[in-house]
Amino acid sequence: MPAPVIATQNLVKSYPVKNSKDFVAVDGISFEVAPGESFGLLGPNGAGKSTTMRMIGAVSTRTSGDLDVLGLDPNRYGPEIRSQLGVVPQENNLDLELKVRENLLVYGRYFGLPRARVARRADELLEFAQLADKAGAKVDDLSGGMKRRLTIARALINDPRILLLDEPTTGLDPQARHILWDRLFRLKEQGTTLLLTTHYMDEAEQLCDRLVVVDKGRIMAEGSPADLIRRYSSREVLEVRFGSTQNAEVADRIQSFGGSGFGERVDVLPDRILVYSESGENELERMTAAGLHPITSLVRRSSLEDVFLRLTGRNLIE
Amino acid sequence: MSGPTNDISDDMRSQTLAAAVAAAARTRRYGSWYVAEHRFRVMRSYAQTVLFTAVGSPLVYLYAMGVGLASLVDNNLGDDAVTGVSYLAFLAPALLASSAIAVASEEFTYPIMLGFKWNPTFFGMNASSIQPGQIINGIIISVAVRMLVTCTIFYVFMLVFGAVPGRLGFVAVPVALVTGLAFGALVMAYTATLKDDTGQLAMVQRFVILPMTLFSGTFFPLDVLPPYLQWIGWISPLWHGTELSRVFAYGLSEPIWLSLVHVLYLAALLAIGWVWARRLATRRLNT
Structure with a gap:
């Protein structure tokens, strides 16, 4: 097996609580993701999935354990790791004061890419996200599914090696979900490593080669969807x-x-x-x-x- | 695992590391400017408002106070009644500094609340190669540019109104800039501590900025106030900025040590606000 692009070992994240024991959001999680693999964290709300994603995304410092993203330690190489990631957060944080295409332009610059290259890439990605005709629209005028697709387009502006998706289709209607899944499937085919969290089992079955079932900050089981079903059901x-x-x-x-x-x-x-x-x-x-x-x-x-x-x-x- | 496999993996790792270091190098160096670029684009969406206030407010204030109120003051007290110059010359540098404060109170309050909470774009930036401190830097850079434009336009109107007797009057513009940023960085840091806006920002406007404008030697010299109110001027960046501006605009006579205190005080506030805001942003974005 090639060297994993993400490796966690006994990963722990806890937050201090006033006059009480620390709140442990992630309680000793270990898994590895191979390059090109589509890996899922499946669990209910509050299971610690998003916290895990934030640690891997190098925007949250782990409390203990080992974490290795593309062979680098996020504590030391935050900007370097993030330069190789695309992040689709649970909460949309597109800039509502800017137009659709502008959101891609400013974001591309954050990776130090030349303006001309960002502009070219932005047009390609608007095409990919089926938003080319919305380039000059206000973000607020987009539907929920379009906003999600724009967020995915934004996450791809730097040609990331790993795409992190936190609850990518939560809150979308079935049709919008299927369009999104189709786009993610294409990325998977192109060899992009996907790491996604979800609490929808159908989403996990559709998109994940392998997944871990997470509950209360711990991993309950690991395997391919079919494998897990065979083993536990x-x-x-x-x-x-x-x-x-x-x-x-x-x-x-x-x-x-x-x-x-x-x-x-x-x-x-x-x-x-x-x-x-x-x-x-x-x-x-x-x-x-x-x-x-x-x-x-x-x-x-x-x-x-x-x-x-x-x-x-x-x-x-x- | 056997030796050679390890070597290959180590080799791949060092390649990845080199690629990642190269990809992030520009952002590590210029990230603050990229954030400023983003802010300029946002400002462009309300550029009309920016220009309208930049041109409108000097006209309104210089006419109302500098011409209207000044004729009353000068008629009653003489042309050199206020610290040795006309009321217009006395007032204009203070209004200039106030215009910088006005920009600060706009740009360092709601846009900060917006970025952390209402439309959390700062979290989006932070997920890229940008670091929290660079977000703060970028905002300060972009606001500084807007402030500079506003103050320069204001200064041009001061010249048109004949409100600048001194030859070094133009120095009042950078002084106003530093004054606005010194106050603004503190306001930004304060705003960054707010989890929710339940009226705090309106309170800042009403109970900090308004009294500060009234009691900072803006419309009358600080020493005509009773001593128990003069401390407001001493802690107010606006008073320090205004007095320093007057030194350059018309040669207000004050001891050199006092001018030095103005400079140091403003610089200290700016540094404290800036560092504090950067820390708060780091804490809030990297949880």
């Missing part, structure tokens, strides 16, 4: 609903059915019951045969959401 999931009043009562019967319950495992949620199994249809047939008639039933492929539920006992989006 079943092939299929049967979701059944019996109505809020009967849910708990039926749950007991389902869990104890035939000694070990239905399927390989059963999870009881407040509004529905999940049965993990090789074949959801088979389980549903067995259930009906046993005299249990759910109001609704759904058989679906297992997802990272199920992996997360298995690992933490909680839902990703709460």
